[in-house]
Amino acid sequence: MSGTIIKVKSPLAEGAVESFRAGDVVRISGVLYTARDAAHKRIVEALDAGQAPPFELSGQIVYYVGPTPARPGEAIGSAGPTTSCRMDSYAPRLLEAGLKGMIGKGNRAPVVVEAMKKYRAVYFAAVGGAGALISKSIKSCEIIAYEDLGAEAVRKLLVEDFPAIVVNDVLGGDIYETGRKKYQRL
Amino acid sequence: MRKIEFQTVVDAAKELCARSASDLPADVERALAAARAREISPAGAEILDSLLENARVARDEKRPICQDTGVAVFFIEKGAEAVVAGGTLTDAVNEGVRRGYEEAFLRKSIVRGPLDRVNTKDNTPAVIHLEEVPGDRISIRFMAKGGGCENMSRLAMLTPAEGREGVIRFVVGAVDAAGANPCPPIVVGVGMGGTFEVAALLAKKALFREIGSPNPAPALETLEKEILEKINNLGIGPQGMGGVTTALAVHVLSHPCHIASLPVAVNIECHAHRSAEVVL
């Protein structure tokens, strides 16, 4: 952790991810697309069938979240991250198609870490279980695909200073590994 | 026989679901604050601050603490002289869940089958554990159990020779393997003994004990402390970013078992430990 906060614009500009390092604290502003396992399955099916995904993946950040329903007059309900490993079998395919960032919580499989290095992308963690707080940085929310999936539908979010931490960077750095080593007492 | 109206049970279950989604129990909040004071990792301390702030925002604005408002789990003790008039206890509880999750804008996270994955859209069926006890009251304990932490739970049929050391190794190993996935800091429920399914049930039941209250069995209290220390020495820390707070508590329940067996189950619960109780 450097102590400084890095402002990030999404979608990510060409080469923007190169300077991120595991442990960096970021605030993301711009567009995020939501998708959980059920949506990932359909996106990958679309890509495999040569069809267009529900949003242009290039340069984008996907947020692994299934929010609670919004109350009247609010953009979204509580909206913290879900466990990322459930998307591990799909993630490399999205990265290959140009996705540049993922936000979730928890460890990624080695194949995803390798794909991030290969396709130059990063994985961020948001604070799991802080859904009430996180929702304050989400300014608008619109379902753009797979509405039948309910909480798992794909949503386009506009966010301002969305809080996250870089877990895996393009060099293979991993804050879960280094953070833990620093504090473990054997 | 004491009659309790069907609707009374519906309302009680509804209220438990709605209230606990946004109101973190005081013992959990105290444990988070105490962990914050102890945490030496700057990233860990910052995360614990966010969790405390999240709990305040959730309570003040009546927003769900976490977007995963869980599977609705109930442990019900029904007095032998209490009877629900106008329907079954199970139906009443499910109706309460249906209404509570809808009216409080909670997420419906239940699918009708593990393979076809079609959402039931009302968060039913609830998981209901019913026990008959003396008396004429019905006590209902509720927990909204998140999927992320539930998925990291484990069960093993150890050999009696593996004993206490084997239990410690298995529990700490489960937390170690879970890493950042269950949203640490966590609460660890351990069920020891019984049969395959009893161990799992005890592990979940153990989570209901107030954090900070001692285990009534001194030998188990010592075991809990030892496991907790080993878990917090893993270094996983808040959200897995490194630190000395991986678990807030370890709670153990034990049960008689077969001469050949030593079942042990670990039910992992996240810091968003939402539970509440009502007695009718």
Ligand code: SF4
């Ligand atoms: S593990 Fe708990 S805190 Fe984390 S997302 Fe699931 S329910 Fe929320």
